[in-house]
Amino acid sequence: MSSRERVLGRVRRALADVREEHPGAAARGGATHADGEPGRDGVARDYLRVHSERTAAERVELLATHLADYRAHVHRTDAAGLPGTLAALLAARGARRVAVPEGLPAAWLAASAATPVPDTPALTARDLDAVDSVVTGCAVAIAETGTLVLDAGPGQGRRQLTLVPDHHVCVVHVPEQVVDSLPQALERLVPHRPLTWISGPSATSDIELSRVEGVHGPRALDVVLLLADAPPAAPPSPR
Secondary structure (H helix, E strand, C coil), X not given: CCHHHHHHHHHHHHCCCCCCCCCCCCCCCCCCCXXXXXXXXXXXXXXXXXXXXXXXHHHHHHHHHHHHHCCCEEXXXXXXXXXXXXXXXXXXXXXCEEEECCCCCHHHHCCCCCEEEECCCCXXXXXXXXXXXXXXXXXXXXXXXXXXXXXXXXCCCCHHHHCCCCEEXXXXXXXXXXXXXXXXXXXXXXXXXXXXXXXXXXXXXCCCCCEEECCCCCCEEEEEEEEXXXXXXXXXXXX
16 A cells, blocks of 8 residues: 555545535525534534624725735725826836736726736736736725635736736725625635635745745735725825
């Protein structure tokens, strides 16, 4: 018997009394919340779905606070002010070329002087490395963790589109795209889609605990909270 067979045998014996859990059970109504009763997949979920009762405005504020904790830069604007806000953010970074995922509204970048680089299958990682910034939307944002989730839907693009360029600008529709918790976010997501989870800019600590940003993702993350009734945001100061 090989080492592989011995290890797999131990795993099978350890899992012999564990009921199978099927992906997507929560979306099909099989999950339970805090009552501990098993769902249709036979798995009891007795965790809390949220850790506090919040209004929509409180949820957005919590998201903004946690994003800032992760050293993301948070901005607020409305639909009328969005093109100007994006143009100012790109200009502050000196961006001359900006990657644009399929499905991103053309009006978003109408005020920017940067040259748009449409995402296509032919655009390689080397090509993306020559791009200064990327602008996307998101699928959902999680307030309790300060996390943005992209699922390659319209306006979000491929995973490498937001991992290779040094600067990422992500637009979040609030309050409709903001949820309190991870369980609530999972209920909105499709498990087989390519999900990218973003909590602040890329950051790594080496053996001496020195923080280094930009090693395995964007060095800078700007998050624009797009509100229906917010006044246009003032142009951000250069960083």
